[in-house]
Amino acid sequence: MDPLTQGLVGATAAQSGAKKDQLRPATFTGAVSAMIADLDYYIHIPSDPLFNIEIHRQFSHSFIFIPVGALIASFVLWWFLKRYLSFKELYFYSILGYATAGLLDTFTSYGTQLLWPFLDTRFAWNLISVIDPVVTVGLLLLIGLGIYKKEKQYAWFAGGWLIFFLLFGWFQHQRATASVKNLAESRGHQIEELVVKPTIANQRVWRANYIANDIIYADAIRTGLISGIKIYEGQSAPQINIEEDFSDFEGTLMYNDLLRFKRLSENFLVRHPDYPEVIGDARYSMLPTRLTPLWGVKTDTTKTNTHLPFLYFRDASDEVRKEFLRMLLGR
Template identity: 55%
Template sequence: MDPLTHALTGAAAAQSVAPEEKHRPAAFTAAIAGLLPDVETFMHMPSDPLFNIEIHRQFTHAFLFIPVGALLTAGLLWYVMRRHLSFRELFFYSFLGFATHGLLDAATSYGTELLWPFADTRFAWNLLPIIDPLLTGVMAVLTTAAFYYRKRMFGWIFFGWLLLYLTFGFVQRERGISAAGELAEDRGHRIERLVVKPTIGNLLLWRSTYIAGDTVHVDAIRSGIFSPQIIYEGDAAPIIRPETDFAEWKGTTLYNDLLRFRRFSDGYLIRHPEKDDIIGDARYSMIPNDLNPLWGIRADTTRPDRHVPFLNFRDAGQEVRQTFIDQLTGRENR
């Protein structure tokens, strides 16, 4: 999730339990703790561009790290907050704020290693978009009211709203999975792997990505609340398998980086439609039924002993924005 949503959720966790006289310093402490797990965003290794995407949402987001993060947060805030909270209270409210971060991220689509270091599984429940103005807007109102009135009730309402929104996301995701399955069946495809993810800022328009045979298929599914589903059929591309497509480079840095990127992309690897040397993550695109990836790596076979660069392709031009809006509002022709 975005930093504001993390801070608000951390603050609300403290506001739900803090006594009136400790309400505001507790909320401030938990809000800071709710932000701190993303400190790994600033960890880079210039010689290895894939290091940053591998470490993102890794150890600082894991269950095992919560008490460590809470202790670090309490230590950082002790000098500023010592007149308002004891160190024990600082640790407690930091623990609450830190604990919300990984779970909230796992509810989105990027993937979070909650069980590190025991397992490297990236949990992505695909219930929330990374940024959602409706979710965060209501959160902001409730957190502000709680801060002003110093009442636990607003914190409880906050988490009631979050639970309601997560439930709606679950229902919408399941509707999308059902629609994607029916679409594949109509095409005569046998789905081997399927993922349905919300698009940015909403729970109405979803992106379906599935693998059938040696091909990746993407489609957009608009699941309206009071209207029938609309399917925007999309593109298809051959899946990239390093073991066969890059067999002659096996054992090189290039080959090992391809395996690392495949793990990060959960196996959904394709070539960029317009850049043959770019291997992209088929799960994400600016347009939900398009195969132009949001990010990828350049597989330079002339330099197989160098780490691959990680590249972003965020085209937010007028045509892209209009296509997205048309699909979101159900106006685009199918």
């Protein structure tokens, strides 16, 4: 999730296990420790743009790295908190905070390698958006009250607040998944791969992508509570088959990068409608009904031994915002 929410959840975990007289330094320790895991975002190899995408949410978010990550956080924080906590206490609160980082990100999309290095699978449960202001504000208020009153019962309330939204997300996800399966069946499609995930900052409008007969479909599912389910049918586009479409370049650096991007995108690959040389991740777009990818790699068959550039395509125009708002409000 976003760094602020990540820190607040780490603070919640540390605060819940803190002694009353150590509640404030424990809260700070948990918050910083949880955010340290996301420093992997800054690991780059300039000549290999895909490396940063692969390394993010990898080793630093795995279960096995928790003791190491907490130790790093403890060494960093020791110079600031040694007047308030022993190193043993500091390490304990760091573990509580750092342990939340990988697990929390798993509830969002993109994928987290919790079992690295034993398994390179990216787990993504798609229950909550990477940015959800309602969740964040609730956590901020409850953690703030805990710090102000030096009462860790507020940390339990904060934990309950987060669990409520995760359970609500699971319930909404199940409804959206069932709806898109019914939609595909009504179209006469046999779903081969399916991804359903929340759109930005809410658990009402869900983006559904599925593959059927080498075609990728994008639809929006609005899961209202009183108004029920509303479906906004979206675009479709041919799925890119790397092994077939680029077979002439097998063994080149370009081909290997395409296979890497295929794995990162779970094989949801489409060509950008405005830039045919760009192969994008069909799971992410500014609107849940569109297949204009937010990011992708640019192919150049004249430079097959050079790593592929990784490009972003963001369109936050008034038209896009109004269309998204229309779906969010169920119009």
